Amino acid sequence: MRYDVVVVGSGVAGPIVARNVAKAGFSVLLVDKKPAIGAPKQCAEGLTINAFKQFDIPYDKRFINREIYGAKIYSPSGYTAELRYKEVSGVILERKVFDKMLAYYAAKAGAEVLARTEVVDVIRREGKIVGVKAKHEGEPMEIEAKVIVAADGVESTIARKAGIDTYAPPHEFDSGYEYEMIIEGFDPDLIHLFFGNEVAPRGYVWVFPKDEDRANVGIGINSDNEKTAKYYLDKWLKENNIPRNKILEVNVGLIPVGGFVKELVKENVLVVGDAARQVNPIHGGGMAEAMKASTIASKWIIKALEEENLELLKNYKEEWWKTEGPRMEKLLRLRRAMEKLTDEDLDVFVQLVSGTDLEKIAGGNYIEVVKALMKHPKVLMSRRRLEILKALL
Numbered sequence: 001m002r003y004d005v006v007v008v009g010s011g012v013a014g015p016i017v018a019r020n021v022a023k024a025g026f027s028v029l030l031v032d033k034k035p036a037i038g039a040p041k042q043c044a045e046g047l048t049i050n051a052f053k054q055f056d057i058p059y060d061k062r063f064i065n066r067e068i069y070g071a072k073i074y075s076p077s078g079y080t081a082e083l084r085y086k087e088v089s090g091v092i093l094e095r096k097v098f099d100k101m102l103a104y105y106a107a108k109a110g111a112e113v114l115a116r117t118e119v120v121d122v123i124r125r126e127g128k129i130v131g132v133k134a135k136h137e138g139e140p141m142e143i144e145a146k147v148i149v150a151a152d153g154v155e156s157t158i159a160r161k162a163g164i165d166t167y168a169p170p171h172e173f174d175s176g177y178e179y180e181m182i183i184e185g186f187d188p189d190l191i192h193l194f195f196g197n198e199v200a201p202r203g204y205v206w207v208f209p210k211d212e213d214r215a216n217v218g219i220g221i222n223s224d225n226e227k228t229a230k231y232y233l234d235k236w237l238k239e240n241n242i243p244r245n246k247i248l249e250v251n252v253g254l255i256p257v258g259g260f261v262k263e264l265v266k267e268n269v270l271v272v273g274d275a276a277r278q279v280n281p282i283h284g285g286g287m288a289e290a291m292k293a294s295t296i297a298s299k300w301i302i303k304a305l306e307e308e309n310l311e312l313l314k315n316y317k318e319e320w321w322k323t324e325g326p327r328m329e330k331l332l333r334l335r336r337a338m339e340k341l342t343d344e345d346l347d348v349f350v351q352l353v354s355g356t357d358l359e360k361i362a363g364g365n366y367i368e369v370v371k372a373l374m375k376h377p378k379v380l381m382s383r384r385r386l387e388i389l390k391a392l393l
């Protein structure tokens, strides 16, 4: 089998690359090891509304569970800050359908798609990578391609096999644990985020409504914590008198929140999405970031194939680091600052920030918010809080 491009992994990043490259007229094979693309999900399924237009994805009710109008955050002592829009600001997807439909769009654009196909290694010939070795329904197969895209998620092996340094220590990952369950008493038009060092060390508990009374209820904590994410999630449910007896799904997964792969391209191999740890370090959302990276990667793959010059692939790395890198590095700095906050600090900051401030913080435009906070007496009185904020300017 020979293609212009082979894409390993059909989550969010992979099908976007496959669709874009196929649309430009090149031959693409998109493979995924799952027997059913999209299942099981490892996600809270929250996606900003802007993604549909930005990445040319149909707003198809088949994969939209619920439209969301904002967010509410809760401090350890129960102070809240709310951001509520008049218009839909995001959606809670059904990822099992969404991922499959993304693969379908790629197939409709001309890509070939093979589920239950696990890539196990790269093929090298005379020192060059010329394709990948895979197992399709247990049978070995060799796929030759001019360009190889590693879109194989957080546990990515393909980029490493190609010689790209993707290593990060366990501390740089959050451990995620989630129930899709029946839950009542939360405004189903908002996502709900609970912070606190006893609630979710380094992370937060989320309630992402999929229905009036059904939600993804999950947690992310530092993966090197001595206790498990499940321990903290069950504790939170118990403390909030939420019965744990109507659980429809259990999902587990790692979230790479501690920094990004530097070398995004090596010769003819590109790494995108979670495999490159391109995740928003503040909230751990990776779908929109995966789509951004895939869009940039596909642009340079198409140019490289059109001009028959694989050197152009390097521009994916240049462009991502130029356009997305600075924002992501800023968010990473903010994350590291947030890790130093005590429960008392969290109480103070949640009382002081508005919903609009929250939006700026999540997007990386936090300088004005930080400057305003630094003038507040509750911050001025604490040298530590001031130091934490000052380091962000």
Ligand SMILES: Cc1cc2nc3c(=O)[nH]c(=O)nc-3n(C[C@H](O)[C@H](O)[C@H](O)COP(=O)(O)OP(=O)(O)OC[C@H]3O[C@@H](n4cnc5c(N)ncnc54)[C@H](O)[C@@H]3O)c2cc1C
Pocket: 008, 009, 010, 011, 012, 013, 014, 031, 032, 033, 034, 038, 042, 043, 044, 045, 046, 047, 117, 118, 119, 120, 151, 152, 153, 154, 156, 157, 176, 177, 178, 218, 251, 252, 253, 254, 255, 272, 273, 274, 275, 279, 284, 285, 286, 287, 288, 290
């Ligand atoms: C608990 C949890 C909650 C989350 N909540 C959100 C959220 O609400 N919003 C958000 O934006 N992000 C969220 N994320 C992050 C989000 O899920 C990821 O950032 C996103 O899925 C990344 O897309 P991707 O295509 O890079 O990787 P993935 O979606 O992980 O896709 C990788 C694909 O590669 C396949 N694969 C792996 N290895 C091979 C191989 N060797 N051969 C063939 N196929 C292979 C896998 O089967 C998989 O389908 C969450 C993550 C977790 C763990």
